[in-house]
Amino acid sequence: EQGARLLDAEHPPTAVFAAADTLAAGVIEAARRRGLRVPDDLSVVGFDDTLLAEQMAPPLTTVRQPIHEMGGLALRAALRLSAGEPIESHHVELATQLVVRDSTQPPRD
Numbered sequence: 001e002q003g004a005r006l007l008d009a010e011h012p013p014t015a016v017f018a019a020a021d022t023l024a025a026g027v028i029e030a031a032r033r034r035g036l037r038v039p040d041d042l043s044v045v046g047f048d049d050t051l052l053a054e055q056m057a058p059p060l061t062t063v064r065q066p067i068h069e070m071g072g073l074a075l076r077a078a079l080r081l082s083a084g085e086p087i088e089s090h091h092v093e094l095a096t097q098l099v100v101r102d103s104t105q106p107p108r109d
Contacts, residue, residue, distance in 0.1 A: 001026075002026075003016070003018075003023070003026045003027035003029075003030035003031075004030040004033075004034075006027070006030075007027075007030050007031060007034055007036070007042075008034075012042075013042070014041075014042060014043065014107050015042065015043040015044070015045070015104070015107070016042065016043070016044050016045070017045045017047075018044065018045065018046050018047065019047055020046060020047055020048055021046035021047065021048045021049070021050045021052050021053045021060060021062055022046075022050070022052065023046070024044050024045065024046030024047075024053075024060055024062070024103075025046075025052060025056060025060070027042075027044050028044050028056065028060075028103070031044070038058060038103050039058065039102065039103050039104050039105040040105070040108075043061075043103065043104040043105060043107075044060065044061070044103045044104070045060075045061045045062060045063070045103070045104060046060045046061070046062040046063070047062060047063045047065075048062065048063070048064075048065060049062045049063065049064035049065070049099050050062075053099070053101070054101075056103070058101065058102035058103050059101035059102050059103065060101055060103045061098070061099065061100050061101045061102070061103045061104040062098075062099050062101070063096050063097070063098055063099070064096060064097045064098075064099050065094070065096055066094045066095065066096070069094055070094065073092055073094075
């Protein structure tokens with residue numbers, strides 16, 4: 001619904017970065033219903049690199065998170081807390097990876 005609202009704006013975007021692959025799928029569907037072609041008319045990027053991202057048409061460019069690292073850090077923190085020990089940090093920053101597929105291209109002139 002929000003993707004449709006965005007694409008119906010007076011000055012619609014040429015690219016959308018969605019907060020999740022599922023939201024990006026919704027934007028692509030809203031574009032398709034308006035006769036827009038991804039990526040020719042609109043580039044779309046998601047976040048999470050879910051299985052959906054690979055299976056979409058076109059396959060979705062997305063940002064992959066280090067899920068295993070995140071899980072390991074969470075487990076170590078939970079174990080430390082359960083043992084009454086302090087955790088190392090309340091803020092952890094891990095690297096992500098851009099996975100380029102077919103839903104993006106440079107803007108047309």
